[in-house]
Amino acid sequence: xxxxxxVNGDSKANNKNGKIPFDEDNYTHNIHKxxxxxxxxxxxxxxxxxxxxVFAVSTLPWGAIAAKELAGxxxxxxxxxxxxxxSEIKVGEAIEFAYPGKHDSALLIRLGENEFKAYxxxxxxxxxPVFWSKEQxxxxxxxxxxxxxxxxxxxxxxxxxxxxxxxxxxxxxxAIIATGVKRYEA
Amino acid sequence: MKRSxxxxxxxxxxxxxxxVCTQQTVNAYYYEKYETVILFCGLNLLLFPVAFWIYKRERxxx
Numbered sequence: 718x719x720x721x722x723x724v725n726g727d728s729k730a731n732n733k734n735g736k737i738p739f740d741e742d743n744y745t746h747n748i749h750k751x752x753x754x755x756x757x758x759x760x761x762x763x764x765x766x767x768x769x770x771v772f773a774v775s776t777l778p779w780g781a782i783a784a785k786e787l788a789g790x791x792x793x794x795x796x797x798x799x800x801x802x803x804s805e806i807k808v809g810e811a812i813e814f815a816y817p818g819k820h821d822s823a824l825l826i827r828l829g830e831n832e833f834k835a836y837x838x839x840x841x842x843x844x845x846p847v848f849w850s851k852e853q854x855x856x857x858x859x860x861x862x863x864x865x866x867x868x869x870x871x872x873x874x875x876x877x878x879x880x881x882x883x884x885x886x887x888x889x890x891x892a893i894i895a896t897g898v899k900r901y902e903a
Numbered sequence: 904m905k906r907s908x909x910x911x912x913x914x915x916x917x918x919x920x921x922x923v924c925t926q927q928t929v930n931a932y933y934y935e936k937y938e939t940v941i942l943f944c945g946l947n948l949l950l951f952p953v954a955f956w957i958y959k960r961e962r963x964x965x
Binding site for chain 1: 906908910911914915917918921922924925928929931932935937938940941943944945947948950951953954955957958961962
């Protein structure tokens with residue numbers, strides 16, 4: 718269409734004064750409000766396919782961790798270590814030892830004739846050494862009076878909220894042997 | 904042009920299955936049933952090619 722130089726009245730009405738707003742590509746009046754929010758079927762399907770991809774990727778870490786657990790990488794390897802001879806510990810007594818490292822102090826308690834329990838005795842509150850109280854029949858933390866059940870290692874009183882890590886024990890020719898530390902389970 | 908909402912419905916179904924599988928994966932993980940985790944994770948991964956296939960099929964039909 719002619720712009721500006723068309724002088725008959727009809728054209729003047731269509732083009733205003735022939736300049737504003739003229740009908741051509743421009744960078745200021747190119748936003749069409751009627752279309753900007755439209756979501757057509759194909760865009761929607763594209764979105765859905767993309768969402769399926771996002772879901773697929775988001776489950777990958779869970780699958781990877783599960784595969785790792787199944788393959789057994791999650792379990793640490795411990796070397797067995799002799800703690801003591803059974804004859805050296807009376808029923809109701811406890812002895813301290815270190816397992817698995819020499820700075821990981823632990824407590825072996827003889828609860829009955831054939832009942833032994835061992836825990837790493839760093840309190841799960843602030844790592845104070847927990848001791849065996851024969852009179853109370855409980856493991857007690859001296860710092861803030863945390864109390865642990867010797868049968869399960871679970872906290873029964875005081876500030877600690879997590880159980881003491883239990884050490885797996887085995888008996889071999891009159892000796893108690895530590896073979897591992899149980900995994901922490903909430 | 905004939906309008907067909909089959910693709911939309913199918914993809915909605917796929918996304919629903921995605922949500923279910925993700926939920927089951929996470930649940931099974933916390934119950935330490937790792938075989939189930941792998942199963943649902945695999946299903947979730949398979950759903951993406953399915954969704955893409957549905958999308959492509961519906962796009963190319965004219």
